[in-house]
Amino acid sequence: MNAYLQDNNQLFQLISEGDETAFRQLFHLYVPHLRAMAFRIIQNESVTEDIIQETFLRLWISRDKLKAIEQPRSWLYRIALYQCFTYLRKQAVHHRAVASLTPVEPVFSPEEDMTYAFMKEQVGIAVQQLPPQAKRIYLLSREQGLKIPEIAAKLSLSPNTVKNSLVRSLHSIRGHLKQLGMLFPLLILWLLKL
Structure with missing residues (x-):
């Protein structure tokens, strides 16, 4: 097992025990990468920040399950991607609803x-x-x-x-x-x- 993966697993182990210092370390380690990925998908800075916050909030709330996670990096990226796609899905539904309410000038012969x-x-x-x-x-x-x-x-x-x-x-x-x-x-x- 390489040292990088081992460090991530160790951080997840510490976070699962409630170690806030390990949580901050993981946060600072991954935020730049997750922010770049989320911004490429969302194209909105404030929504990207919300997604990052939600990702780490979910990590902290689910900390008791972190011991079982073998690929911490993949797990974090999956949560962030899920948050991005959830946002995009909600936006698509919102845009369709607004478009259906917007009066359209009829096309006549x-x-x-x-x-x-x-x-x-x-x-x-x-x-x-x-x-x-x-x-x-x-x-x-x-x-x-x-x-x-x-x-x-x-x-x-x-x-x-x-x-x-x-x-x-x-x-x-x-x-x-x-x-x-x-x-x-x-x-x-x-x-x-x-």
């Missing part, structure tokens, strides 16, 4: 594009015909993206008043479109921004 533009114009006309307060609430909701409680606070109204106003506005806009023979689900009106 020229005829559909004209219909869409006409409908958007008619929604604008219907909004202009709303009573002043209803129009203001609708525009705060659609143009500024404010939520009902935010609109209520901004206009000194109750959230129920704002919600009822939005429902009546959408009903009025839908009625305007229905008169023109444009039958669209309420969800389309909700997503359609001027």
